[in-house]
Amino acid sequence: MRFMVIVKATKDSEAGVMPSEEMLEAMAKFNEELVKAGVMLDGNGLHPSSKGARIRFSGDKRTVVDGPFAETKELIAGYWIIQVKSREEAIEWMKRCPNPYNEEGEIEIRQLFELEDFGESDAIEHHRKLGEEMAKKK
Amino acid sequence: MRFMILVKATKDTEAGILPPPDHELFKIMTDYHEELTKAGVLLDGNGLKPSSKGWRIYYSGDKRTVVDGPFTEAKELVAGYTIIQTKTREEALEWSRRFPNPSLDGREAEIEVRQLYELEDFGESQSIDRLREMDVGVLGRK
Numbered sequence: 001m002r003f004m005v006i007v008k009a010t011k012d013s014e015a016g017v018m019p020s021e022e023m024l025e026a027m028a029k030f031n032e033e034l035v036k037a038g039v040m041l042d043g044n045g046l047h048p049s050s051k052g053a054r055i056r057f058s059g060d061k062r063t064v065v066d067g068p069f070a071e072t073k074e075l076i077a078g079y080w081i082i083q084v085k086s087r088e089e090a091i092e093w094m095k096r097c098p099n100p101y102n103e104e105g106e107i108e109i110r111q112l113f114e115l116e117d118f119g120e121s122d123a124i125e126h127h128r129k130l131g132e133e134m135a136k137k138k
Numbered sequence: 139m140r141f142m143i144l145v146k147a148t149k150d151t152e153a154g155i156l157p158p159p160d161h162e163l164f165k166i167m168t169d170y171h172e173e174l175t176k177a178g179v180l181l182d183g184n185g186l187k188p189s190s191k192g193w194r195i196y197y198s199g200d201k202r203t204v205v206d207g208p209f210t211e212a213k214e215l216v217a218g219y220t221i222i223q224t225k226t227r228e229e230a231l232e233w234s235r236r237f238p239n240p241s242l243d244g245r246e247a248e249i250e251v252r253q254l255y256e257l258e259d260f261g262e263s264q265s266i267d268r269l270r271e272m273d274v275g276v277l278g279r280k
Contacts, residue, residue, distance in 0.1 A: 004186060006216065024265035035272045042182065044221075045255040046142060052252040053231065057239040064235065069250075074214035076144065076252070081184075091193065091204060099197040108209075110192035110216070113185040121159030126168040130175055134182075 002041065002083050002112040003090045007100050009049070009075035014068065016048045026098035034082065039093060045078040081112070140181065140223045140254040141230040145240045147189070147215035148247070152208065154188045157242055166238040174222060179233060183220040227253070 019027070034040035046052075050068035069075060078100070084090045094109055115131070118124050157163050174180035186192075190208035209215060218240070224230045234251045241247035260266050 002184075003192075004184070004216075018260060021263055021265065024260065024263065024269075028265040028268040031272060032268065040272075044140075044142070047253040047255060049250075049252065051227075052250060053234070054248055054250045055234055055237065057241065057247040057249075059239070059245060062235055064231070071214075074211070076216070087191075094195055095202055095204065097195070099199065099202075101197055104196075104198045106194050106196045108189075108192060108194045110189065111187040113187055118156060118164075119159040121164065123161075123164035123168045124159045126172070127164070130168070130171055130180075133175055134180060 001086065001090070002081060002114070004110050004112055005080040005082065005094055005097070006076055006108040006110065007078040008106055008108070009072050009077040010101060010105060011072060012102065013077035014048045014050070014072050014075065016050075023098070023100070027100070030096065030098050033096075034080075034093065039082045039084055040080065041083050042081040043079065046076055049075050087111070139225070139227065139230065140221060140256070141227075141234070142252050142254055143220040143222065143234055143237060144216050144250040144252065145218040145220075146248050146250070147212045147217040148241060149212060150242050151186075151217035152188050152190070152212050152215065154190070155242070161242075163238070163240070163242060163244075167240070170236065170238050171220070173236075174220070174233065179222045179224060181221040181223050183218070185218040186216055189215050221254070 031040060031043065048068065052067040054065045056063045056065065082090060082093065084093065090109060094107065100107065115124060115128055171180060171183060188208065192207040194205045196203040196205060222230060222233055224233065230251060234249065237249055239247055240249065257266055257270055
């Protein structure tokens with residue numbers, strides 16, 4: 001089972017304040033454990049929303065809206081992708097995650113769909129082949 | 139430069155409604171991601187199960203509290219994402235403009251495009267070196 005761990009944005013992350021060396025060290029240690037246990041698949045931090053954009057769809061119409069976006073609590077500042085055997089294992093790992101915020105904050109953990117969840121069709125088979133192609137490139 | 143294209147949740151995604159595998163949306167999305175692959179732009183892409191299957195961990199200093207989903211604010215939730223690598227922000231914007239309307243009924247939807255940090259953005263330190271050696275995600279992939 002794969003899970004996405006979402007780190008929410010804060011005023012600091014939206015202001016582009018970089019993490020302290022202490023925080024980076026705590027995260028490096030935690031990530032190292034994840035890597036050694038074969039749990040970590042990916043992890044990244046996002047630039048502030050001021051460097052981003054949104055695209056609104058209405059039928060075939062598209063409207064581009066440049067950042068920044070005001071509702072900080074709804075924004076994402078970073079994520080991990082982890083692979084574990086059970087939901088409980090994912091909870092156990094992430095409870096050990098260093099507090100990624102200076103004071104209070106929240107992370108959200110969500111299960112990823114696997115291709116098998118969608119049933120079979122030409123399009124799904126096409127997706128599977130794309131996945132295999134991408135895996136080869138890595 | 140790497141960018142994350144975030145697909146926002148809707149009532150449908152939060153209800154766990156999956157389109158049938160022969161739904162037009164699958165074909166359109168597959169065609170688009172195939173173009174990304176052919177152009178060497180696609181790095182990753184996934185769909186998230188409804189928040190009812192997820193949980194949140196609330197931090198206050200060293201304290202942690204686990205809160206089970208579902209979470210009510212559908213508009214704030216993420217339903218899926220695609221990670222792309224391009225030479226410029228403009229190129230990323232062009233690709234994202236061609237992203238298919240991800241809604242099931244083809245009506246209203248919104249995606250958000252955000253640049254990812256690269257390790258170089260953080261400066262140099264022992265921790266950054268350790269992250270680089272792990273070679274996962276921000277942890278050093280080029």
